[in-house]
Amino acid sequence: MNVPKMADMMAQGKQPEVLFWVGAAGSYDDRAKKISRAFVKILHQANVDFAVLGVEESSTGDAAKRAGNEFLFQMQAMMNIEVLNGYEVKKIVTCDPHSFNTLKNEYPSLGGKYEVFHHTQFIQNLISEGRLKIDDTNLKGKRVTFHDPCYLGRANEVYESPRDLIRRLGVNLTEMKRSKETALCCGAGGAQMFKDAEKGDKEINVLRTEEALKTNPQIIATGCPYCNTMMTDGIKFKEKEDSVIVRDIAELIAEANNL
Amino acid sequence: MQYLPNILFAIILAVGIGFFVMNVRKLSRNIKLGKDVDRTDNKSERLKNMLMIAIGQSKMVKRPLSGLLHIVVYIGFIIINIEVLEIIIDGLLGTHRVFQGIIGDGFYAFLIGTFEILAALVFVAVIIFWLRRNVANIKRFLNRELKGWPKNDANYIIYFEIVLMSLFIVMNATDVPFQQAGIGNPISQFVAPLFDGFTPETIHTVERTAWWLHIGGILIFLNYLYYSKHLHILLAFPNTYFANLKPKGQFNNLESVTNEVKLMMDPDADPYAMPAEGEEEAVPEKFGASDVADLSWVQLLNAYTCTECGRCTSACPANLTGKKLSPRKIMMDTRDRLEEVGRNIDANKGTFVDDGKQLLNDYILEEELWACTSCNACVEECPVNIDPLSIIMDMRRYLVMEKSAAPQELNMMMTNIENNGAPWAYNQQDRLNWANEE
Ligand code: SF4
Ligand code: SF4
Numbered sequence: 001m002n003v004p005k006m007a008d009m010m011a012q013g014k015q016p017e018v019l020f021w022v023g024a025a026g027s028y029d030d031r032a033k034k035i036s037r038a039f040v041k042i043l044h045q046a047n048v049d050f051a052v053l054g055v056e057e058s059s060t061g062d063a064a065k066r067a068g069n070e071f072l073f074q075m076q077a078m079m080n081i082e083v084l085n086g087y088e089v090k091k092i093v094t095c096d097p098h099s100f101n102t103l104k105n106e107y108p109s110l111g112g113k114y115e116v117f118h119h120t121q122f123i124q125n126l127i128s129e130g131r132l133k134i135d136d137t138n139l140k141g142k143r144v145t146f147h148d149p150c151y152l153g154r155a156n157e158v159y160e161s162p163r164d165l166i167r168r169l170g171v172n173l174t175e176m177k178r179s180k181e182t183a184l185c186c187g188a189g190g191a192q193m194f195k196d197a198e199k200g201d202k203e204i205n206v207l208r209t210e211e212a213l214k215t216n217p218q219i220i221a222t223g224c225p226y227c228n229t230m231m232t233d234g235i236k237f238k239e240k241e242d243s244v245i246v247r248d249i250a251e252l253i254a255e256a257n258n259l
Numbered sequence: 260m261q262y263l264p265n266i267l268f269a270i271i272l273a274v275g276i277g278f279f280v281m282n283v284r285k286l287s288r289n290i291k292l293g294k295d296v297d298r299t300d301n302k303s304e305r306l307k308n309m310l311m312i313a314i315g316q317s318k319m320v321k322r323p324l325s326g327l328l329h330i331v332v333y334i335g336f337i338i339i340n341i342e343v344l345e346i347i348i349d350g351l352l353g354t355h356r357v358f359q360g361i362i363g364d365g366f367y368a369f370l371i372g373t374f375e376i377l378a379a380l381v382f383v384a385v386i387i388f389w390l391r392r393n394v395a396n397i398k399r400f401l402n403r404e405l406k407g408w409p410k411n412d413a414n415y416i417i418y419f420e421i422v423l424m425s426l427f428i429v430m431n432a433t434d435v436p437f438q439q440a441g442i443g444n445p446i447s448q449f450v451a452p453l454f455d456g457f458t459p460e461t462i463h464t465v466e467r468t469a470w471w472l473h474i475g476g477i478l479i480f481l482n483y484l485y486y487s488k489h490l491h492i493l494l495a496f497p498n499t500y501f502a503n504l505k506p507k508g509q510f511n512n513l514e515s516v517t518n519e520v521k522l523m524m525d526p527d528a529d530p531y532a533m534p535a536e537g538e539e540e541a542v543p544e545k546f547g548a549s550d551v552a553d554l555s556w557v558q559l560l561n562a563y564t565c566t567e568c569g570r571c572t573s574a575c576p577a578n579l580t581g582k583k584l585s586p587r588k589i590m591m592d593t594r595d596r597l598e599e600v601g602r603n604i605d606a607n608k609g610t611f612v613d614d615g616k617q618l619l620n621d622y623i624l625e626e627e628l629w630a631c632t633s634c635n636a637c638v639e640e641c642p643v644n645i646d647p648l649s650i651i652m653d654m655r656r657y658l659v660m661e662k663s664a665a666p667q668e669l670n671m672m673m674t675n676i677e678n679n680g681a682p683w684a685y686n687q688q689d690r691l692n693w694a695n696e697e
Contacts, residue, residue: 155508190633
């Protein structure tokens, strides 16, 4: 798969339209890597001139910050900002709402000011600019429910762009009882992804999966690699792998467009 | 002799208001124990928030039943203040229903009639509130942090409202000329017949007693506020005004840390450099919060404003899945500790003497702090824009940066970020492998 690197671009004296911030999950997690690849296919189809940092990318520091380690966060942030500013990056797109939030909101006061997009926003723009079309026949009529990621939804009030894309798939979108600003967290945020939960009587991802299952979906759509893992685990726990699948919106679009 | 009631009234009023002012001073001193943050920007947006959320109750109605009932009680409370104003003027000047003469019978009758209807509605609303709290098993009223005083406090206020509203109606019902006029008494006219067999003197005594108890009750209520979750009826206004306007996902970047990180990353910096001449040897700032004085004044204002409704907790994913964390408890603990610190300062002539306690561990447990997913559901839910998450985060910062007391798995995650630039133990050189798989 052709994924241009910032360093190579620079060597050729080129400046891409947008930097794709892959994020740690999108780079290393087997499930999330598929989302990265699906998104790249979409970028290729729309002829977007993009590049990634590759080995020069490092953790945004989001998880460290939410865990309380402001030192580590700021070290990561300043390192990344040095690299990004070195390449004179203006526009960033990412599939990870945590990277999105941190780059957009927490980097500016440390010297990193960029225009940051979640991939659903970016794809939405491609469509409105006429650079991309979504084929609404392949997934037609499927029952889909969307789980709002906290760091895209409540944290940044982006509720519409993922829904707009889902509707364009020609599917049947049903909302969970808790959705948009009242959506229940998948349980991964605030660095919970990296530790066991405190003692309780249920796992958060199981509760959220139960809420999703109440809409009787064939597909649970997500817009965050961590939510994706959490909901996938929830479906396994509920032994529903045969009837329900969990897919990122980028994957659904890639599938709809036969990419 | 004839001025005795007026003088008595003036004394009661002065004492009641004097106590209140004293408590407000204490309140403001306690809030100022917090660190400074600048919330003076964007005045128009702040004002708009206050108008919409505190006055317009826009977040209350997200839960329609309790929202509607609350609005009834709230409007009743605001309107009744006009009545109280009249009582105060009457009490001081020895007049009777002074507004009647000023605004005319017709309009006065309309006003009082409206108050009576509102009083009746408030009566019904608070009885439903009581039933919801004490009979219906609504989960958010049953959490462990509501045992004891918080539960009683809520009920006392309900009883207070019932008594005050009853006194108001009885006062009108036994005001013979007012009843004879037959206007502005839509509710009290049905209560008046209860006193039919009484002598005019007795009826007058009942009227005067109700009048005095009514105003006395209001002054007691005013002074009770300071000790109660009902402080929100005053603090909801500044609290919504000074609330955070930034995106909820944006956590502040600690400046003290920025300076140190810059020093660390600057290859030219001399780590052993002496502080420049004249520059004071700065006391290293404490990172994060372990006690109330480490929090900001906004967070402390939040704590006093919290009305313990538990909307936050009922939306919290950690709480919903049985974990110990309850954002409402975080706010209540912060207030309890702040009150304790305040009493300590009062007892020690204006300075805080170490009592060997702090907010962390003595009130809020690490287990609670680590259960938070930082999802912002609590912040979104709070009808008065309180931010429990910011306190949780500041306390985590203390645990991690001052105490190195993160759960082991998080320490591993952080070590990985430090060494590999990712929360997992993968080699940074493999960061682009995903592009060539499949
Ligand atoms: S941010 Fe934390 S405390 Fe607030 S609702 Fe979410 S998990 Fe609960
Ligand atoms: S923080 Fe807000 S939502 Fe939570 S109990 Fe207090 S007032 Fe209610």
